[in-house]
Amino acid sequence: MSDKIIKNGRVVADNRLTVSLAEGEAPTDIAVPAGPVLVPLAVWQARRDELLARARSGEVGVWLAAGEDVAALAEDLGLLQFVGLHFPKFTDGRSYSAATLLRTRYGYRGELRAIGQVLRDQFNYMTRCGFDALQPQAERYTDEQLEAAIASIDDFTQPYQRSVKDPLPLFRRVERGNGHEVQP
């Protein structure tokens, strides 16, 4: 699979494969293909020793489903260079909190990729929560649309909140005025 993703605000080619377990398939049975992959947490946990060298080289990364606790990866974040967080639906917001925790509490510095139903209208919130790689489903956007979608990352340029991207809330980030009447 070869496709394009947005990485650090630019469209880039990407051939990292997201490996999924089929229903009823055991993590120990599944074949982990050669080349860059993201494997499910269960596969990583079951076959950590076997995959360790490939993880250190950056070939193997791990993705978490929306309900999975990021604490499960706490011990491995020093060696992992690629972590994916899944959005089963774009309206399922759990991975925003997972991303925030990975970047802040657990200090993860490698690539953090949004996978699943990833849409441009959430790019601003995703990048603010610490995602640096955005992978919309292959069929969702044309190359042209994906290029245009980069603009959505900057929907809000000076947000109110503290977030991964803006470590200080607005009231500590800038000098704020006392407001002014806006005449209609």
Add this chain to the structure above:
Amino acid sequence: MYQYDEHDQRLLDQRVAQFRDQMRRHLAGELSADEFRPLRLQNGLYIQRHAPMFRISVPYGHLASRQLRKLAHLARGYDRGYAHFTTRTNVQFNWPKLEDVPEMLAELASVQMHANQTSGNCIRNITADPFAGVAADEVADPRPFAEILRQWATYNPEFAFLPRKFKIAFNSAAEDRVVLRVYDIGLDLVRNADGELGFRVLVGGGLGRTPILGEEIKPFLPWQHLISYCEAILRVYNRWGRRDNLWKARIKILVKALGPEAFAREVEEEWASSKDGPNTITAAELARVSAHFAPPAYEALPTHDAAFDALLADNKAFATWVKRNVRAHRQPGYAAVILSLKKTGTAPGDVTAEQMDLIADLADRFSFGEARMLHEQNVALADVRRADLFALWQAARAAGLATPNIGLLTDIICCPGGDFCSLANARSIPIADAIQRRFDDLDYQHDIGEIDLNISGCMNSCGHHHVGHIGILGVDKNDQEWYQVSIGGTQGNGTTLGKVIGPSFALDEVVGVIEKLLETYVELRFEDERFIDTVQRVGTEPFKARVYADRQPQRKAAHV
């Protein structure tokens, strides 16, 4: 009130631009209906029964006169000349065109208004005591905190796709005027033994299909930690709240499942790593925001005013209005006035463009240019000189805004119901109308005294029927409208949920049921006892017995 600085305005302008582009892509077929839906909802835009419904936010209920005039302008230019004021201090338009909404948002942004997060599974409009800053029983002004939390909640990247909607309210006085215990987070402004300001924190309240009252999880949170602690609550909820079942997705279900103590421990654990971090509110930021809510330039006025007393003595209608619609003020010589949006013949909470313009004029003339929305769907002018009350009354009366019924039977809380709302099981406006017409006699209303009658057209409970002394809920049975009646609910400090009295009723039976409930009350009441006091003293049985006395057993059975 709060005035935007360049940062507030830029963020709002960026939001308008974002939604304008989303609407463009939707109309061009690049954004499917499903993908567009949460985006439009978080900009207040519903697709409704007849037309889109557009819900505008009024943070903690505060409206400047120029904002009221803008709403009137929108009502004329984009709707059918009126708007609806809701129980959550939002303003709804029922007849806009879908493609006009970005332009309406741009117009609103020009007066520092918006429709941010008025729907969708995100943090909604934050409410506070409508008499903030003027009530005698106030601990401290909640509005600076409500504004600080509004900013934290607005376009918050982590909490835009929660399991379900999330509502926050502030109470700040001895008397609860916001129904604090029905909120996802209720923040009760208190002082500790050392006189320091903070919050008693409640979580897990909510009405809807499974009404639950919020439970205290922290007796005292110093104000500096307001954001970090709320963030911890939201993060626990966002991660662990149920997403498999729409009806079990509110935080109240999570709190109930874990128990308030265990939920509180989860929050404390989460909070431990962010407490005292950058989200700690600085004294400078609190001072900056508080300056926007400084008291207006009151005149030094005498406590007594002989001319006013003479007017009261001479004019019974004026005296009645003062008794019902005017509230005490902490500043000598001033009063807070409630303009009634509950005139018989008008849907509760509906207000015409002309009335909005007039309220704006009255606010400019008599109340420092500001008005406030009440969750009971009325409008207050909070800072009126007592000497101006007569002139204000005359002007309001001419516009149909001075019905002296605040807190009485016809001051009904009512959602738009099945006439407009696509969620509704039944219409609610015709019920309110029938009750108002039947009991329009003011002497009768004053004899019955204070009573909260709340109507919701479905289980979403926008009409807060659970906490009405009499609650009416529209239900759907075999595609027909039926109405379930409950009694004994209360809002305020002792908030309780009403009890359903029995099988439901057809539309044309409801007024008769209300009549029987009131007759029972009149027969059983002690002197000076309100309807709710009698219900609490004697229980629901005598009321049930009267209402169902003449119903045929088989008919009852058919409606179970």
